[in-house]
Amino acid sequence: xxxxxxxPSRVICKSGTSVKIECRSLDFQATTMFWYRQFPKKSLxxxxxxxEGSKATYEQGVEKDKFLINHASLTLSTLTVTSAxxxxxxxxxxxxxxxxxxxxxxxxTRLTVT
Amino acid sequence: QKEVEQNxxxxxxxxxxxxxxxxxxxxxxxxxxxxxxxxxxKSPELIMFIYSNGDKEDGRFTAQxxxxxxxxxxxxxxxxxxxxATYLCAVIPQGAQKLVFGQGTRLTINP
Numbered sequence: 001x002x003x004x005x006x007x008p009s010r011v012i013c014k015s016g017t018s019v020k021i022e023c024r025s026l027d028f029q030a031t032t033m034f035w036y037r038q039f040p041k042k043s044l045x046x047x048x049x050x051x052e053g054s055k056a057t058y059e060q061g062v063e064k065d066k067f068l069i070n071h072a073s074l075t076l077s078t079l080t081v082t083s084a085x086x087x088x089x090x091x092x093x094x095x096x097x098x099x100x101x102x103x104x105x106x107x108x109t110r111l112t113v114t
Numbered sequence: 115q116k117e118v119e120q121n122x123x124x125x126x127x128x129x130x131x132x133x134x135x136x137x138x139x140x141x142x143x144x145x146x147x148x149x150x151x152x153x154x155x156k157s158p159e160l161i162m163f164i165y166s167n168g169d170k171e172d173g174r175f176t177a178q179x180x181x182x183x184x185x186x187x188x189x190x191x192x193x194x195x196x197x198x199a200t201y202l203c204a205v206i207p208q209g210a211q212k213l214v215f216g217q218g219t220r221l222t223i224n225p
Contacts, residue, residue, distance in 0.1 A: 043217045101146040108157040
């Protein structure tokens with residue numbers, strides 16, 4: 001399967017600050033990347049679909065002005081959590097589509113907002 | 115009704131036995147079905163995908179799909195303690211590109 005990296009793996013930030021999370025496809029040119037969020041003991045919830053060179057498509061209930069997504073190249077998508085609050089603390093995971101329909105996930109970024 | 119449903123468990127199986135995980139889905143037009151394994155604190159790892167009715171085997175894992183009954187299952191033969199994890203069923207609904215996940219089944223293999 002495709003290899004996906006994320007950076008950072010863990011981040012702690014103060015309430016009101018912004019945090020940027022990078023997702024890289026290391027061995028595959030990904031025209032589409034996906035961003036998920038997972039709260040403890042819950043399943044993955046899709047936040048948005050990131051398309052290279054165009055605007056991301058956000059799921060219902062996800063604020064696009066709060067969660068800024070940039071997919072500037074075929075190997076890099078970034079998610080910026082703006083004005084983070086404690087309720088944004090979660091496990092953020094990106095994935096890429098493997099050419100057919102399966103998705104391969106990055107290792108995730110654990111965000112803690114204090 | 116949730117789009118993808120799984121028994122949250124926990125499901126306990128003795129080492130060496132067969133673990134059976136089940137999943138039902140609501141969109142009859144769904145075409146693609148996936149099983150992911152997620153260890154605690156880690157991201158999901160793709161185990162198998164299945165597109166056609168019937169069984170698909172890969173090592174100790176067998177995925178079974180029954181589109182008429184709208185269920186997909188995963189069998190793990192010769193269960194090992196390292197198989198202890200949460201197993202996520204995911205479906206791509208008709209006309210969609212995105213995965214829809216079930217809530218996951220927590221599996222524990224007892225030595």
